[in-house]
Amino acid sequence: MGSVVADRPYPLDPLTLSEIEVAITTVKKTHGQVFFNVVTLHEPRKAEMTAWLADADAAPRPKRVADVVVIAPGGKVYDGLVDLETVTITKWELLDGEQPIITMEELQLVEHIVRKDPKVIEQCIISGIAPEDMDKVYCDPWTIGYDERFGSSVRLQQALMYYRPEIDNCQYTYPLDFCPIYDADKGEIIAIDIPKVRRPLSKAAPLDYHPAAVEKRGGYRTNLKPINITQPEGVSFKITGRELEWQNWKFHIGFNYREGIVLNNITFNDKGTVRPIFYRLSLAEMVVPYGNPEHPHHRKHALDQGEYGAGYMANSLSLGCDCKGSIHYLDAHFPTRAGGVRTIKNAICIHEEDAGILFKHSDFRDDSVIVTRGRKLIIQQIFTAANYEYVVAWVFHQDGTIQPEIKLTGILNTYAMDPEEDTHGWGTQVYPGVNAHNHQHLFCLRIDANVDGPNNTVFMSDAVPSDAPVGSPENFYGNAFYNKRTKLSTTGEAMTDYNGATSRTWEIANTNKLNPFSKKPVSYKLVSREAPGLLPKPNSLVWKRAPFARHAVHVTRYKDDQLYPAGRHVPQTSGDKPVGLAEWIGDGSESIDNTDVVLWHTFGVTHFPSPEDFPVMPAEPMTLLLRPRNFFAGNPVMDVPPSYASTPSQLLRGEGGVRGVVDAVSRLAFSDAGGNA
Amino acid sequence: MGSVVADRPYPLDPLTLSEIEVAITTVKKTHGQVFFNVVTLHEPRKAEMTAWLADADAAPRPKRVADVVVIAPGGKVYDGLVDLETVTITKWELLDGEQPIITMEELQLVEHIVRKDPKVIEQCIISGIAPEDMDKVYCDPWTIGYDERFGSSVRLQQALMYYRPEIDNCQYTYPLDFCPIYDADKGEIIAIDIPKVRRPLSKAAPLDYHPAAVEKRGGYRTNLKPINITQPEGVSFKITGRELEWQNWKFHIGFNYREGIVLNNITFNDKGTVRPIFYRLSLAEMVVPYGNPEHPHHRKHALDQGEYGAGYMANSLSLGCDCKGSIHYLDAHFPTRAGGVRTIKNAICIHEEDAGILFKHSDFRDDSVIVTRGRKLIIQQIFTAANYEYVVAWVFHQDGTIQPEIKLTGILNTYAMDPEEDTHGWGTQVYPGVNAHNHQHLFCLRIDANVDGPNNTVFMSDAVPSDAPVGSPENFYGNAFYNKRTKLSTTGEAMTDYNGATSRTWEIANTNKLNPFSKKPVSYKLVSREAPGLLPKPNSLVWKRAPFARHAVHVTRYKDDQLYPAGRHVPQTSGDKPVGLAEWIGDGSESIDNTDVVLWHTFGVTHFPSPEDFPVMPAEPMTLLLRPRNFFAGNPVMDVPPSYASTPSQLLRGEGGVRGVVDAVSRLAFSDAGGNA
Numbered sequence A, B: 001m002g003s004v005v006a007d008r009p010y011p012l013d014p015l016t017l018s019e020i021e022v023a024i025t026t027v028k029k030t031h032g033q034v035f036f037n038v039v040t041l042h043e044p045r046k047a048e049m050t051a052w053l054a055d056a057d058a059a060p061r062p063k064r065v066a067d068v069v070v071i072a073p074g075g076k077v078y079d080g081l082v083d084l085e086t087v088t089i090t091k092w093e094l095l096d097g098e099q100p101i102i103t104m105e106e107l108q109l110v111e112h113i114v115r116k117d118p119k120v121i122e123q124c125i126i127s128g129i130a131p132e133d134m135d136k137v138y139c140d141p142w143t144i145g146y147d148e149r150f151g152s153s154v155r156l157q158q159a160l161m162y163y164r165p166e167i168d169n170c171q172y173t174y175p176l177d178f179c180p181i182y183d184a185d186k187g188e189i190i191a192i193d194i195p196k197v198r199r200p201l202s203k204a205a206p207l208d209y210h211p212a213a214v215e216k217r218g219g220y221r222t223n224l225k226p227i228n229i230t231q232p233e234g235v236s237f238k239i240t241g242r243e244l245e246w247q248n249w250k251f252h253i254g255f256n257y258r259e260g261i262v263l264n265n266i267t268f269n270d271k272g273t274v275r276p277i278f279y280r281l282s283l284a285e286m287v288v289p290y291g292n293p294e295h296p297h298h299r300k301h302a303l304d305q306g307e308y309g310a311g312y313m314a315n316s317l318s319l320g321c322d323c324k325g326s327i328h329y330l331d332a333h334f335p336t337r338a339g340g341v342r343t344i345k346n347a348i349c350i351h352e353e354d355a356g357i358l359f360k361h362s363d364f365r366d367d368s369v370i371v372t373r374g375r376k377l378i379i380q381q382i383f384t385a386a387n388y389e390y391v392v393a394w395v396f397h398q399d400g401t402i403q404p405e406i407k408l409t410g411i412l413n414t415y416a417m418d419p420e421e422d423t424h425g426w427g428t429q430v431y432p433g434v435n436a437h438n439h440q441h442l443f444c445l446r447i448d449a450n451v452d453g454p455n456n457t458v459f460m461s462d463a464v465p466s467d468a469p470v471g472s473p474e475n476f477y478g479n480a481f482y483n484k485r486t487k488l489s490t491t492g493e494a495m496t497d498y499n500g501a502t503s504r505t506w507e508i509a510n511t512n513k514l515n516p517f518s519k520k521p522v523s524y525k526l527v528s529r530e531a532p533g534l535l536p537k538p539n540s541l542v543w544k545r546a547p548f549a550r551h552a553v554h555v556t557r558y559k560d561d562q563l564y565p566a567g568r569h570v571p572q573t574s575g576d577k578p579v580g581l582a583e584w585i586g587d588g589s590e591s592i593d594n595t596d597v598v599l600w601h602t603f604g605v606t607h608f609p610s611p612e613d614f615p616v617m618p619a620e621p622m623t624l625l626l627r628p629r630n631f632f633a634g635n636p637v638m639d640v641p642p643s644y645a646s647t648p649s650q651l652l653r654g655e656g657g658v659r660g661v662v663d664a665v666s667r668l669a670f671s672d673a674g675g676n677a
């Protein structure tokens, strides 16, 4: 196992540092000084890429192209493409009323301006803050979502306001009740939303989680003994360039400003046959709608990936802290606003974990037994969206299951309240004077399917009782039930919701290939139980802007560049004109039967805050499974070495079983306790 | 940390080996030679126990009493109690038409009798098995469920028939199509169920998972490097007798023949205040209904815990195989049929695991950050129910969450089919000639609640949109949503089902105590997404026998001895007379408002087999959470030492942060790769 550096970028690799520089230089040469918003890989057209994958000698290698978005003086936004091989700009298009992603640098600017704005200072005084304390005023700049008073031609942010009595205090304990609106072109505050009922600055004592505060409250617990995880013989995966091989799996690890981790060309070596499963997997978008109807809280519904970027917001990960064991890291490179390059060191971590028992069976007759431990591989990133952190892990299992997993942690978005104020059920007082509003976290998993080839069909699968009544000859004892499969033939039919009552799942099937035993189409099944519906109502602002959240599942026919289900440029869309999925699906008549399909799955949680979540939230996990069903002709992990195996014949002959890959280091917890088995 | 042996049994300890012997000797003295079916702890009456817990000096220590079930000659079944302190039988009651649990020893007997039975041999010949090969015929004896032809006064088992060409072959590849019925009193086969359409013995090649078979197919994979987990300073938990203390948690670990692990007196030390949460937690019952309506498959609906016992079927666990790291084990003792004692060594394992990130937050302004890793404690057992194994883990988290987790592995129950036969959707051909029927695994979690005291109230909690339409003043932008709480006031109202569309949860609340900040009742929330309804129809045999499976949640008022929701003696109940929960709930009028309540939660999976599951199933996990909500006045894990923490003021002063409990052993996977952060 090891890591081999590739001699040239793989067609799906993120742009290298020098490629980003080439793109920037090329743009600057023609268009002068502009603000660089995006410089990212323009992904190869699928037809080109699959032709090259099928026969790298005959087909041309897909070109390296940079997808560029810039903001020119006067707030003019351009979409461009730079051919990195010929070093030429092949597309340059002025956008009309579209706002590209808001970068970290743009977010950073707002706080300084807010602190100096006279009208903001005036509001701070009303809140009870002295003008000389303006350095204690902070703001989390958010995308404005959409505000019909300002439309989309002016580039805006809304500033959610906080106060810190001391610099190390958690500002979310001291929310302010007004909301300045920032114009990025002018670099100034153009309006302030002020509520009718004012809530003065909270006088509650701070509640902090930093070490000095914990020490003051009595210090850290001392009863936690270390757990060490080591791989003395190294890891079990191998990386060539960014292509990873592990336990029959092979795939490419991409990363971009928006989706963060992108996995491509996911294949499984099934006894020597390399079988494609997914062409591309990513978290393509998310939305976090807040449920308080009072103005202007409706604007809190960040589409974090399209509006800020899961790549742009990626944390630099740290050994032994974010990740434990034997870890491989990958860095990420992004343009700076002025045309430099910034590197996020260790943006992705890759490691293995013991996965508990993979399979076990004992025969009750003679206690002959096999027990085999499983292993998993985890590709992980963490991103910080202002107050929240999202830990995104792509977990690969040996049995062919892929398990995307997200943990939510970080800090609640909070708003001011008078301690005796009624929250009207739209939020919870999590600390005196702190109202944490109801919200949802909804993520859109984009599944570009390739189950034994590009032509796939999606079925909805429900567990239902037989129609025949109890006592009838067909169902005398009433126990009959079956798996009702419904083919989703068109994009319209495919707009489907989760049904807990039928344990609904969705199968991505290749109807051209049947399992030799079950005679059912080979398939991957989407098993996802945390799929709340969008709680903002149909035709609400959120519903319009986040079309992917309208249903748990949408399916479209694959088309190049249909990557982002809330549209390419998300900030300040009104949704009045259909965007993203809503635009692509249109009247819903397009056939998705036995063709190259993309399944968009929206899952997540509804979060009614409680005091346990404050001032920092214990991580809350959510997960789903992509499981092979009727895909393999038998259990694909029987060749994983067992920890212990004994057979009836061995026991009959008085022989012991075979001790396999049992680690030599597991120990009894207490030396005085009972013995080992 | 360490393990301290108690000088005398705690009132909730399982009977010790010598206590079992005393009970047996006492019974034998009075009643002569009988078959011992159950000798287990008769649990202290709750009133006595809580009085003693409240004031051990003033209140009498609850007595040690054995709960005894025996089968006397002639098949007479007696329920008895033996006072172990006075060594007297205090209750001895002849049952009428009730069958107690079927022990492993009783199951073991059947195969020998089946092989010699002339009518069975005749059927084997019809299947294509030579009479001299009867030693290759195997049977899994199952409870008969209920068969109206035989009723419940005769003690029966049904023998599911299999064949092994060679002794080490997996018999589930070769199911036979007929089903002998065994009379335990007579020790003979009294009937054979023979299908109209016969399926001869499969001639398919074996598909085995034992080492010799894997070697023949090319051998084990060699690309899996070891992962070692060590705790050089020992574990972080302490055990006194069977009382465990870990990270603010304290609870007692019981174990019985039926439920296996039982957790009692679960408390959490909240900054010095010991707060009760649950009086008793266990898996109280389960049912595995199969969905094939053809006779006699309706009889396949094992209530495994009441009919065989999760304790009786417990595996003896093995270091480095079933469990990894630093492990503490507890043994279990049970009576033998003849009146001896058998010990299951290492029936329970206890260990800690790293739990990933517990919480993290970075400030985007200055990259000041805190990241703290979590730890979990796992109390685990595994039991084998004929073909299936169930891995049951009780996971405790530092933040007050308890997470019961079950993994399914082992082997599918299979039935014979002709390779070209239509399964009619009631099953799947997982291998030539092998039909694995649709089935559910439904588990009943018994939650004897004690949230800040015995008087609790259960609320159903649904995430719902505001009623006000989009555009109305109350909900202009349509984003309003809230947590709709419905009090379940009576046992009838409390019969409720899971609703995926509203992300339904249930809160076990103490309405007498409000959270100081949210002003909501302190509560523990049941978050369980895998709660399929019972697919056998209302008034079906399974529905009648397994009343707990009719709804995801039932709530009853606590009463001593109401432990088992399908009744005390489960085999051969017809369900025509209400049993267990159905009997206790009756007309549903009993108030459960602000009183001592028990919540019964049924969860699980519906399993449509596929070839991946054969011949042995990769473990399929399911889980749920019991989460504190409005229980704590703030995040209860802020005092867990961070891995790394830096504050704005430190960064401003140019100081680094604090490296906390970072293990010294985490490493980069490849020495040639990029550096550490």
Ligand SMILES: [Co+2]
Pocket (backbone or CB within 6 Å): A408, A439, A441, A607
């Ligand atoms: Co949240």
Ligand SMILES: [Co+2]
Pocket (backbone or CB within 6 Å): B408, B439, B441, B607
């Ligand atoms: Co199953």
